[in-house]
Amino acid sequence: MSLVLHQFRYDQKAFWRNPASVFFTVMFPVILLLIFATVFGDQTVDVRGGIETTAYYVPAIITLSVISATMQSLAMSLVIAREDGRLKRGRGTPMPPWVFIAGRIGNSIVVTLIMLALLAAIGRLFYGVPIPWERLPAIVATLVVGAAAFCCLGIALTAAIPSQDAAAPIVNALLLPLYFLSGVFIPDDQLPSGVVQFADAFPIRHFFEAVFDVYVSAGDGAGLQWDNLAIVAIWGVAGLLLAVRFFRWAPRSG
Amino acid sequence: MPDPVISIRGLRKSYGALDAVRGIDLDVQPGEVFALLGPNGAGKTTTVEILEGYRKRSGGEVSVLGEDPQHAGREWRERIGIVLQSCRLDPYLTVRESLGLFAGYYSSPRPIDEVIALVGLEGKAEARASELSGGQQRRLDVGMALIGDPELLFLDEPTTGFDPSARRQAWETIAGLRDLGVTVVLTTHYMDEAQRLADRVAILSRGEVVASGAPEGLGDRDSLPTTISYRLGGEEVCVETSNPVAAIHELTGRALEQGLELEGLEVKRPNLEDVYLSLTEQA
Numbered sequence: 001m002s003l004v005l006h007q008f009r010y011d012q013k014a015f016w017r018n019p020a021s022v023f024f025t026v027m028f029p030v031i032l033l034l035i036f037a038t039v040f041g042d043q044t045v046d047v048r049g050g051i052e053t054t055a056y057y058v059p060a061i062i063t064l065s066v067i068s069a070t071m072q073s074l075a076m077s078l079v080i081a082r083e084d085g086r087l088k089r090g091r092g093t094p095m096p097p098w099v100f101i102a103g104r105i106g107n108s109i110v111v112t113l114i115m116l117a118l119l120a121a122i123g124r125l126f127y128g129v130p131i132p133w134e135r136l137p138a139i140v141a142t143l144v145v146g147a148a149a150f151c152c153l154g155i156a157l158t159a160a161i162p163s164q165d166a167a168a169p170i171v172n173a174l175l176l177p178l179y180f181l182s183g184v185f186i187p188d189d190q191l192p193s194g195v196v197q198f199a200d201a202f203p204i205r206h207f208f209e210a211v212f213d214v215y216v217s218a219g220d221g222a223g224l225q226w227d228n229l230a231i232v233a234i235w236g237v238a239g240l241l242l243a244v245r246f247f248r249w250a251p252r253s254g
Numbered sequence: 255m256p257d258p259v260i261s262i263r264g265l266r267k268s269y270g271a272l273d274a275v276r277g278i279d280l281d282v283q284p285g286e287v288f289a290l291l292g293p294n295g296a297g298k299t300t301t302v303e304i305l306e307g308y309r310k311r312s313g314g315e316v317s318v319l320g321e322d323p324q325h326a327g328r329e330w331r332e333r334i335g336i337v338l339q340s341c342r343l344d345p346y347l348t349v350r351e352s353l354g355l356f357a358g359y360y361s362s363p364r365p366i367d368e369v370i371a372l373v374g375l376e377g378k379a380e381a382r383a384s385e386l387s388g389g390q391q392r393r394l395d396v397g398m399a400l401i402g403d404p405e406l407l408f409l410d411e412p413t414t415g416f417d418p419s420a421r422r423q424a425w426e427t428i429a430g431l432r433d434l435g436v437t438v439v440l441t442t443h444y445m446d447e448a449q450r451l452a453d454r455v456a457i458l459s460r461g462e463v464v465a466s467g468a469p470e471g472l473g474d475r476d477s478l479p480t481t482i483s484y485r486l487g488g489e490e491v492c493v494e495t496s497n498p499v500a501a502i503h504e505l506t507g508r509a510l511e512q513g514l515e516l517e518g519l520e521v522k523r524p525n526l527e528d529v530y531l532s533l534t535e536q537a
Contacts, residue, residue: 006358010347017346017382085341092306092336093402094328095359250308253340 149236389420
């Protein structure tokens with residue numbers, strides 16, 4: 001365990017010094033929230049009996065930032081480390097290989113929670129979107145389940161990415177359309193029902209619904225969406241199994 | 255004689271129909287610098303990566319520090335250091351941090367400042383890997399392999415692609431390891447590198463050892479032909495002979511008889527580079 005902490009400390013350093021990871025994981029969601037909230041700020045969304053657009057976009061962009069800090073960031077950074085030969089090099093030391101992965105997952109989860117705080121604060125300060133303090137444990141639990149699941153999916157995805165150059169296109173080609181179709185970018189009252197049904201086949205939509213319900217409308221007490229979270233968790237387990245089976249440590253050329 | 259650090263008997267490795275290593279026998283003794291020399295594709299990296307535990311062999315017996323690398327665990331890894339043929343270091347960590355990261359993997363690491371001095375990066379301790387030259391990155395790579403205080407160090411083509419001054423610095427670092435008592439196995443396709451660094455060399459060609467021994471006694475230089483060259487009437491003539499004395503006697507005798515001038519007459523004995531080339535070509 002102390003070895004995981006050791007690895008995590010260095011992963012944190014490398015993460016915050018890497019302009020690409022800081023921009024895409026931290027700055028990009030913030031910019032998206034500011035743009036969406038500013039452009040559509042005075043409208044309402046016909047969801048749950050009508051809510052303000054800003055209240056819609058805070059959980060939407062939190063959803064995006066979790067996926068970006070986990071699946072996207074892990075898939076990219078692991079492929080880069082693999083093709084650089086760093087994963088293979090690490091395997092030549094006494095460190096158990098899973099420690100390397102655990103350090104990265106820890107990094108992703110910490111960044112996820114930082115993004116939750118940052119986006120919730122921006123929503124509250126700039127747009128008056130209340131922070132549901134009473135449901136904070138449920139929110140954190142939802143994000144941790146999602147973060148774990150999308151970490152597994154990101155690790156599994158590395159097996160399908162042949163090179164460093166292919167990492168960004170493949171990850172974005174998968175995620176960007178699903179953000180649109182799942183209602184993350186476009187409020188789902190404006191999406192045709194067929195689109196939403198299609199998006200329901202993928203984990204992003206379910207994770208978004210879980211985050212949205214726990215953040216916006218309390219409904220039944222804790223606001224935890226067990227059914228949606230269960231589907232996200234099943235995707236995560238599937239990703240884990242694929243990762244265990246297909247993950248590669250060595251670069252393509254050796 | 256003490257037990258060898260590495261002992262290889264009849265090592266074979268095939269990838270599908272391709273036989274990359276075809277029956278190698280080698281021993282590496284404690285404290286020696288041992289070079290596997292050969293052209294690209296000779297099976298050097300395959301052999302070394304089998305010794306490092308990265309690859310499974312197809313046949314034969316291998317013992318490294320008394321264990322079979324295929325089944326060796328954490329404690330065995332504590333005792334070896336590895337520098338891969340190509341590995342880019344984390345560009346966002348400094349020299350000191352990269353060494354600190356790896357130091358955490360070992361139960362009794364060497365002090366970081368000591369390793370920085372060993373690889374000659376004193377002035378660069380706080381520089382990020384991305385700010386180092388190729389040669390400096392390679393020396394940091396060697397430092398990361400030394401941080402666990404290994405008994406045995408593998409260096410796979412440590413200077414390939416270096417300019418002459420970076421090569422010389424890398425050589426000094428590697429030569430300095432001898433004083434630490436570390437056993438070193440290095441691969442290279444440079445004859446001069448093997449000659450300069452190694453106590454013993456094995457020349458590999460197409461998966462087989464074609465010669466081995468101390469670099470100065472490598473191969474059978476006397477059995478290679480001597481080359482006699484000269485120009486006659488503007489034309490370049492080159493003769494290879496295993497009996498140079500008689501050949502020169504006959505040649506110069508004839509030239510004197512007929513009053514011919516042999517311009518640029520030269521007699522060349524094979525050097526080590528020729529030995530290496532002839533061994534790796536004919537195999």
